[in-house]
Amino acid sequence: MKVFMEGSHAVAEAVKRIKPGVVCAYPITPQTHIVERLSEMVADGELAAEFINVESEHSAASVVLGSTATGVRSFTATSSQGLILMSEVLFNIAGMRLPVVLTCVNRALSAPINIWNDHQDSMAIRDAGWMQFYAENNQDVQDLHYVAYKIAENKDVMLPCMVCMDGYILSHGYENLDLVEQDVVDKFLPKYDALYKLDTENPLTMGLLGAPDVYMETRYAIHKTMEEVLALLPGIEKEFESIMGRKVPLIVEKYKTEDADKVLVGMGSVAGTIKDTVDELRANGERVGLLRIIAYRPFPKDVIYEALKDIEKIGVVDKAISLGSSGPLHLEISALLQEKKSAKSINGFVVGLGGRDIKKETVKEMFSLLDEETKAVRFIDLKKWYKEESPIMVLEEE
Numbered sequence: 001m002k003v004f005m006e007g008s009h010a011v012a013e014a015v016k017r018i019k020p021g022v023v024c025a026y027p028i029t030p031q032t033h034i035v036e037r038l039s040e041m042v043a044d045g046e047l048a049a050e051f052i053n054v055e056s057e058h059s060a061a062s063v064v065l066g067s068t069a070t071g072v073r074s075f076t077a078t079s080s081q082g083l084i085l086m087s088e089v090l091f092n093i094a095g096m097r098l099p100v101v102l103t104c105v106n107r108a109l110s111a112p113i114n115i116w117n118d119h120q121d122s123m124a125i126r127d128a129g130w131m132q133f134y135a136e137n138n139q140d141v142q143d144l145h146y147v148a149y150k151i152a153e154n155k156d157v158m159l160p161c162m163v164c165m166d167g168y169i170l171s172h173g174y175e176n177l178d179l180v181e182q183d184v185v186d187k188f189l190p191k192y193d194a195l196y197k198l199d200t201e202n203p204l205t206m207g208l209l210g211a212p213d214v215y216m217e218t219r220y221a222i223h224k225t226m227e228e229v230l231a232l233l234p235g236i237e238k239e240f241e242s243i244m245g246r247k248v249p250l251i252v253e254k255y256k257t258e259d260a261d262k263v264l265v266g267m268g269s270v271a272g273t274i275k276d277t278v279d280e281l282r283a284n285g286e287r288v289g290l291l292r293i294i295a296y297r298p299f300p301k302d303v304i305y306e307a308l309k310d311i312e313k314i315g316v317v318d319k320a321i322s323l324g325s326s327g328p329l330h331l332e333i334s335a336l337l338q339e340k341k342s343a344k345s346i347n348g349f350v351v352g353l354g355g356r357d358i359k360k361e362t363v364k365e366m367f368s369l370l371d372e373e374t375k376a377v378r379f380i381d382l383k384k385w386y387k388e389e390s391p392i393m394v395l396e397e398e
Helices: 007-018 032-043 057-069 080-095 120-124 138-152 182-188 215-244 270-283 301-308 328-339 360-369
Strands: 002-006 074-078 101-106 131-134 161-166 174-178 252-255 262-266 288-293 295-297 313-318 346-350
Touching: 002 007, 007 032, 007 074, 007 138, 007 161, 007 174, 007 182, 032 074, 057 074, 057 080, 074 080, 080 101, 080 120, 080 215, 101 120, 101 138, 131 138, 138 161, 138 174, 138 182, 138 215, 182 215, 215 295, 252 270, 252 301, 262 270, 262 301, 262 328, 262 360, 270 288, 270 360, 288 301, 301 328, 313 328, 313 360, 328 346, 346 360
Parallel strands: 074 101, 101 161, 131 161, 262 288, 262 313, 313 346
Antiparallel strands: 002 174, 131 295, 252 288
8 A cells, every 4th residue: 555654654554563562652852753653543442552651761661671571562662862761771671582673763862962863872772682774765664663573573583673764854754655454464474472471370580690600691692693683684585575565675785886886885864865876976977886784783794795895995874973983884894894804995984963964965075085095984064163173162253
């Protein structure tokens, strides 16, 4: 069914078809429309779920931890400071191997307060043990939620999953998309049957003390499972296509990279702008391309290396910065090339922080800079109205 729909409502419609038993989220901009619409669905009888109001994101994460631990499919969503407030519980959810799914509507972190989009929130908790998938458009957003539950609840996985969508650009943007019917979703995603749960008839303990003689093995088990997820994703892609009738890339997407001399690597909605720019530059005879990363956790390093190993000039586009180092995605790919003993050097570009526009001119500048000296960190479109010699930002006097 073709519909013209806001991204946040596309998430809500997908979640309704997934049929969680518990929905709990604290409203925060720009995530609010998702949970607002879900609350209406529950109130109107469209979704048979417990919608639980709480006083904070920390509590919201605690509720879905508890509900999932009792064997109930659960959902939550958040943004920015809300995700950071949840972080204590997010580590617990992963450590307890609970297949919670969370929508992160990406938004910049404070301070200063900023409600616009970048990826610094989800990047800040990339080591929590959650799978992370990044959407380019709202069709991706919908489809990735079905996949998130499919892979999280797999009895060989049992790990939480985060679907990341760019705030406002996707969450408040309207797009044409194919809304899947309920019977199709049911065929792809069966009813959740918990591998283990809290049950008075069969008591067990979750989240107990992990002494030095066992703790390291718990981390290894999560790490090993993450690696195994990468082997499962191609099969899920094929199953999704056979049931849903369309393709959804889950690892990477190669856009005109086969004969490219220059390739930008990026995630999220910026991929659309890069694709348009690639088409324009190719019309002028330039051989450029895009490698879009969908799965960031687990990190598909072998797939990425195969896609980039023959590319002459590479630039990595980050909408986040590991302050004092480089962009998180740039760091990952640099480490990958070092591991593969590649002499190839790559440029790191930090763009769009705090919602700053990323235009075609911005993308063209990054492609152009690939001809210059390689640098690990380049802030693109950085304004010069502050005094660089000052340890704090000071406005220039008129």
